[in-house]
Amino acid sequence: MLTVRAPATSANLGSGFDVFGVALGTPADVIRVERAPETRITVTGAGSQYIPEDPKQNTVGAVADALDAPAHIKIDKGVRPSSGLGSSAASAAGAAVALNALYDRGLSREELVPIAAEGEALVSGEAHADNVAPSLLGGFTIVTDDSVTQVDTSIPVVACLPETTVSTRDARGVVPESAPLEDVVTTVGNAATLTVGMTRDDPDLVGRGMNDQIVTPHRRALIDGYDRVHEAALEAGATGVTVSGAGPGVLAVCHERDQNAIAGAMIDAFDAAGIESRAYQTHVGEGAQLYRD
Ligand SMILES: Nc1ncnc2c1ncn2[C@@H]1O[C@H](COP(=O)(O)OP(=O)(O)OP(=O)(O)O)[C@@H](O)[C@H]1O
Ligand SMILES: N[C@@H](CCO)C(=O)O
The missing domain is CATH 3.30.230.10 (Ribosomal Protein S5; domain 2)
Incomplete structure (x- = not known):
């Protein structure tokens, strides 16, 4: 065995x-x-x-x-x-x-x-x-x-998981087939920033590089309460917030000192939208x- x-x-x-x-x-x-x-x-x-x-x-x-x-x-x-x-x-x-x-x-x-x-x-x-x-x-x-x-990196994260579900197959269905060059240029810049942040174990750079104008705007609509949770996590100190995978999990990157407050803020924000959730305070x-x- x-x-x-x-x-x-x-x-x-x-x-x-x-x-x-x-x-x-x-x-x-x-x-x-x-x-x-x-x-x-x-x-x-x-x-x-x-x-x-x-x-x-x-x-x-x-x-x-x-x-x-x-x-x-x-x-x-x-x-x-x-x-x-x-x-x-x-x-x-x-x-x-x-x-x-x-x-x-x-x-x-x-x-x-x-x-x-x-x-x-x-x-x-x-x-x-x-x-x-x-x-x-x-x-x-x-x-x-x-x-x-x-x-290898050990960036602190909070992964907040609501009780709702989203199938990856469905979430792939809302991804646009093409994107304006302007959005692609911005996304390449963000992806490069994030990569450097990972190599430096720097949550500020990683968080800055998480922004995406191409896929995430279409997917956030599939997750009840997403916008409140995103905002609440940023207000509590997250350096970046996005949909985890195809959702409905939401991932916040942060400094360790802010993890607890961010986890509480994300759970409260889902709760305000009538959705129970749990938060994993962990690291990469x-x-x-x-x-x-
Ligand atoms: N071993 C397994 N573990 C989990 N789900 C499985 C497994 N085998 C088959 N499935 C099916 O896969 C689907 C879940 O996969 P899906 O990719 O949608 O979710 P996920 O893996 O949590 O999400 P994501 O890929 O976005 O992180 C369910 O329909 C489930 O029944
Ligand atoms: N990259 C895949 C991951 C699914 O977890 C998607 O977002 O559809």
Whole structure:
């Protein structure tokens, strides 16, 4: 039996749609695997009632197929599905690490990125790797069609998760097919600023670089209470706020001293919109951890 703790992630960070991602210190999925003649999946934990155990519909089934590694896979969900915190990706990344070790496939974490992304194709229609990459590698990741770049950082964040859900598939449906050059230029500048901020562990630069005029304006409308929460987090000291992944989670970057106030302000703002929520006060953290029982 092998056990992997695979972290939640936040993708996009505003200016890096389908490119940027960070691993979060909490929450995380725990995946346990043992060899079996055929893949069988059991799911417990947060939102498990909404997650199919059929290997053809679960992200870990796609990973087991891609690695030709049949197993009994137990998923204990810490990351609620349809959260914007990379729930489907955490399971896929955890299974990729676990099955790679269980069957001695010898693949590197980088080589596991496209394999874990097969699970994302199953649930959202596209094999975008911006959640699986940070869950596998930790820190801040930049994913392009043919490369993954990783930077270790420990920027403080607050990830606020309302009780509502948004499907990634639906949220991809509202993304415009083209954008004015002016907005693209601004977004490139912001993305570059954010990247430098990550390399310097500088929450002010990262926050400044999170602004996005292309995707986020269309997505915020899918999240009840978003505008209040965004404003409240900034007033409480966040250096940048945006939709986490496809939402409805909202990510605030900040200095550690402001974390508590920001978490409270975000919860209160969702509450004022009639929505219960919880806030994870955490840092950008490490990638999936493997434990041999
Ligand atoms: N192992 C799994 N864990 C979580 N969700 C899964 C898993 N396998 C299949 N799913 C399905 O994937 C969907 C959730 O994935 P989705 O990408 O919409 O949310 P998310 O991963 O929380 O969000 P995001 O990618 O925006 O961070 C649900 O329909 C769920 O049933
Ligand atoms: N980049 C993807 C991530 C989903 O978590 C999207 O925003 O659709």
